[in-house]
Amino acid sequence: MIELNNLTFKYREDEAYALDHISISFKKGDWTSIIGHNGSGKSTLVKIIMGINESYDGDIFVDGEKLTEDNKHQLRKHFAIVFQNPDNQFVGATVEDDVAFGLENLGMPRDEMIERTNYALGLVGMSDFKNHEPHRLSGGQKQRVAIASAIALQPEVLILDESTSMLDPEGRQDVLNILKKLHGQLDTTILYITHDLTEISSSDKVVVMNKGAIVLEGDIEEIYKNKTLLRQSNLKLPYTMVISEALLNGEYVTHEELVDKL
Ligand SMILES: Nc1ncnc2c1ncn2[C@@H]1O[C@H](COP(=O)(O)OP(=O)(O)OP(=O)(O)O)[C@@H](O)[C@H]1O
Ligand SMILES: [Mg+2]
Incomplete structure (x- = not known):
């Protein structure tokens, strides 16, 4: 669906890369969680995908077609994004x-x-x-x-950039359940941006970012196996991971499975 090839981006010439040679593809219908601590480059990445940050180096392909000045509006027509801060997103009176x-x-x-x-x-x-x-x-x-x-x-690609940060845990779980339903029913490609490892359990794929680079990508079990890298990326490990690490050789378990095993 979306392929990024060697994407780099700087906000200012004399600064470090906000995105450092990112190559990745997001498959049609996949739910990908992009996780990273503050300043790791998540929002910069989605702003480039949405065309809000321009002047990047590297290529973006949508359904196999390279994004250019001429086709960018057409190719992004079916993308929708929900930003971190809802205040700037309202246009209607009600x-x-x-x-x-x-x-x-x-x-x-x-x-x-x-x-x-x-x-x-x-x-x-x-x-x-x-x-x-x-x-x-x-x-x-x-x-x-x-x-x-x-x-x-009903976008083909739905991007949520920490769009549940102001919800309480229950509200957040509601939204995750809604996304699960959409993902199942409409085959929506989802990019779910978060810094919270407890929110990734429904994803098909997880991408970990640190300092503008992708440091790890894989399914949930692969992410579970790399706790050292998660810690090095300043991510807080959920208690299921910590207990699994201490008692279950670090294998992947859901909350329910963990309760059963204990
Ligand atoms: N408008 C901007 N101008 C200059 N530098 C910026 C701007 N926006 C972000 N940056 C810098 O780019 C880097 C990546 O920021 P980005 O907002 O993409 O991180 P993030 O992973 O979304 O973080 P957060 O979890 O806090 O939302 C940071 O070092 C940040 O300081
Ligand atoms: Mg952000």
Whole structure:
């Protein structure tokens, strides 16, 4: 779906690389979690994928086609992103208008627009706030609306850049469950950015970033095997990993399996 080939990027010429020779491909329909501590380059990477940061070196391919000045809008048409900070993402006067806005831009018939808006707001548990002003919502509620706006578009690629950071653990789990459903039903390609290793359990693939570079990639079991590298990348190991390391030779276990084994 998306392939990055030797991507490098600097914000300023005299600074270190914000992205340091990144080569990776994100397969169609895969859920990839990109994990790294503060400043490791995650947001820079997704901003380049979305075309917000330009002037990078290296190549980006979408469905095998190289991204150029001429085709970039066309190739990114089916990408949607939810940013870290929901405040800059609202365009509508009400929650409902806001979610419908992107659909209106696609020239969608009114009936379908209403149906998709209601469906997306229902998914994130914000139906009761349809007529509220987005600016008057709490941080977590804003994030839910931002996620609904992206989901309503039914994008082929959905990127979430720490978009659940303001949600409580339960709300975060709700969003992960919603993504799981989307991923299963619509075959959406998901790039889930986080610094929290407890959030990666549904991903097909995990990419660990540190200092602008990819230091590890693999499935969850492979990530579990590399605890030293995770620690070196300043990531906090979840308790399942720590206990598994101490008692189970470091094998991958879910919460439930761990409880069973103990
Ligand atoms: N607008 C900017 N101008 C200059 N430097 C920047 C800018 N944005 C990010 N950087 C630098 O680029 C590097 C990578 O930042 P980036 O925002 O991509 O990290 P991140 O992994 O998303 O971190 P976080 O977890 O804090 O969101 C950091 O060293 C940061 O200081
Ligand atoms: Mg970031």
